[in-house]
Amino acid sequence: MVWFRPKYIFIGLFLAVAIWFSMEQTQFEFEKFKNIPNMFHFIREQFFPPNWGILGRLIEASIVTLSMAFLGTIIALIIAIPLSFMAARNTSRHPILCWFNRSMLSGLRSIPEIVFGLIFVVSLGLGPFPAVLAIMLHNIGVLGKLISELIESAEQGPQEAMKSVGATRWIAVLFSILPQIWPNVLSHFFYRFEVAIRTSLILGFIGAGGIGQQLFNHFQTFQYKSVAMDIIVIIVLVIVVDFIGGKIRERVI
Amino acid sequence: MLQVKNLNVIYPKATENALSDVNIHFQKGEFVCILGKSGAGKSTFIRCLNGLQRPTEGSVILNDKNIFQLKEEELRQVRVEMGMIFQHFNLIxxxxxxxxxxxxxxxxxxxxxxxxxxxxxxxxxxxxxxxxxxxxxxxxxxxxxxxxxxxxxxxxxxxxxxxNPKVFLGDEPVASLDPGTANRIFQLLQSIHNDYGLLTIINVHDVILAKKYATRIIALREGKVIFDDDPEKFTDEVYNEVYL
Structure with a gap:
């Protein structure tokens, strides 16, 4: 039997211990599941009917959320594209420059938006502006890494052709690689945009405004029928953005 | 017009030369086909001609200038004078x-x-x-x-x-095409060659095409030139020496 090797028994034991340990750490107990009916009860009693009266205000707030997420990701994309060409092994001028860019991008990527957000809210004040910066910085790191990987896996052939027509280095690189990777760049962009919408909700909790702040405020003040309305608007928002992103990508390919 | 002197290429980590001591003098108006097995060094050779591949040793001299001693800007201008087509077309x-x-x-x-x-x-x-x-x-x-x-x-x-090139290079330009299409591409290349008065150098696998269109055939084996003459002299014996 191919799976019946001492090595696999050891791995199995190790996983079992790791699971048990994690359950201890998180107080994960099966008997707690018996409280689940309480959750349904809570939702049924408190959330319905949703508070439709605040829909107008929520739409305004969701436009702020959208703008935050959009601005943060689009600026990140504009900055990340040139950076990722400098960070990709096949297009970087020098190994040291490549290494420096890579480290910088992974540094940005390793700091979550919420950390940037907390720092900026304290230093730059409340409101959507610090949230835009937080989303932007983190996404420069993420998009820079993703796009530089696309660049590294782009076909070599067109780059050779552009060299052999005598094009300058950057024109050759740009013309031979960008058209190849563009659909994937856009799909990464839309995915990150979607993630940024969810992030800006969280950033709303620390005072960045938008629909996240509405949700947080309603929750903190026990206005669960308004919370229900917030959730409906958020779900619709994410679905609409996903749908529009899909349509745009279809047209580009 | 285009001269290759003492060209040697050794790829990193390889033990054998991809090209060893290649010396060839090309004249304007020649339609040269380069034959040889896969891995004989045809691609490496043609890619050296416009500097896509840097040799370990040796020079490629176009109009009295060694292209490997040029600055990037000058090398670009040399490349403008050399049109190149590829097996996989390399379109954008x-x-x-x-x-x-x-x-x-x-x-x-x-x-x-x-x-x-x-x-x-x-x-x-x-x-x-x-x-x-x-x-x-x-x-x-x-x-x-x-x-x-x-x-x-x-x-x-x-x-x-x-x-508007003076030299036209082809790296296996018909290797992924069917025989009929390959023949039509060669016809096109020949008429362009004549109309523009080019020096044309093409790698090809198909001996029949080479004998039909070339004015000169060069055969490589294990990185060395083993035949460089008129197409009529490419006999069955030479064929065996190149491919078997």
């Missing part, structure tokens, strides 16, 4: 036939104009003339992915011609 995906052909001009224009795709009426007219020359006028606005293999290679030929 998602761009149209017209846009692909226009990139043939990139070496002669300021980068900023290239970046924004600014082309004058005359430049577009010239590109169109090249597209008509390879018989693709009705496809000029199509994306290149929509074309057949033979059509793609003709786009690549039009792109190379727009450089």
């Amino acid at each position: 995906p998602r761009l149209s036939v017209m846009q692909n052909v226009l990139t043939g001009m990139f070496g002669k224009r300021p980068p900023i104009k290239n970046l924004f795709g600014i082309f004058s009426k005359e430049e577009k007219h010239l590109a169109l003339k090249m597209i008509e020359g390879v018989d693709l006028a009705q496809h000029k606005h199509k994306r290149v992915e929509a074309l057949s293999g033979g059509q793609k290679q003709r786009v690549a030929i039009a792109r190379a011609l727009l450089q």
Whole structure:
């Protein structure tokens, strides 16, 4: 039997211990599941009917959320594209420059938006502006890494052709690689945009405004029928953005 | 016109030379076919001619200048004088036939104009003339992915011609085409060769095509030139020596 090797028994034991340990750490107990009916009860009693009266205000707030997420990701994309060409092994001028860019991008990527957000809210004040910066910085790191990987896996052939027509280095690189990777760049962009919408909700909790702040405020003040309305608007928002992103990508390919 | 002196290429981590001591003198007006097994060094050789591959040792001399001693800017101008086509066509995906052909001009224009795709009426007219020359006028606005293999290679030929080259290089340009299409591509290359008075150097697997179109055949084996003469002298014995 191919799976019946001492090595696999050891791995199995190790996983079992790791699971048990994690359950201890998180107080994960099966008997707690018996409280689940309480959750349904809570939702049924408190959330319905949703508070439709605040829909107008929520739409305004969701436009702020959208703008935050959009601005943060689009600026990140504009900055990340040139950076990722400098960070990709096949297009970087020098190994040291490549290494420096890579480290910088992974540094940005390793700091979550919420950390940037907390720092900026304290230093730059409340409101959507610090949230835009937080989303932007983190996404420069993420998009820079993703796009530089696309660049590294782009076909070599067109780059050779552009060299052999005598094009300058950057024109050759740009013309031979960008058209190849563009659909994937856009799909990464839309995915990150979607993630940024969810992030800006969280950033709303620390005072960045938008629909996240509405949700947080309603929750903190026990206005669960308004919370229900917030959730409906958020779900619709994410679905609409996903749908529009899909349509745009279809047209580009 | 184009001279290869003492060319040696050793790839990193390889023990054998990809090319060893290659010395060839090319004259204007020659239609040269390079034959040899896969791995004999044909590609390496042709890629050295326009500096896509740097040799370990030796020189490629075009118009009395060793291209490997040129600065990047001068090397670009040398490349403009050498049109090149490839086995996999190497067109830019998602761009149209017209846009692909226009990139043939990139070496002669300021980068900023290239970046924004600014082309004058005359430049577009010239590109169109090249597209008509390879018989693709009705496809000029199509994306290149929509074309057949033979059509793609003709786009690549039009792109190379727009450089107004003196030398025309082909790295296995018909290896992924069917025999009929391959023959038509060679016919096209021959008529271009004659019309423009070029030096044409092409790697090819097909001995029949080489004997039909070439004015000179060079055969490589294990990185060495083992035959360099008129096509009539490429006998069955030479064939065996090259391929078996």
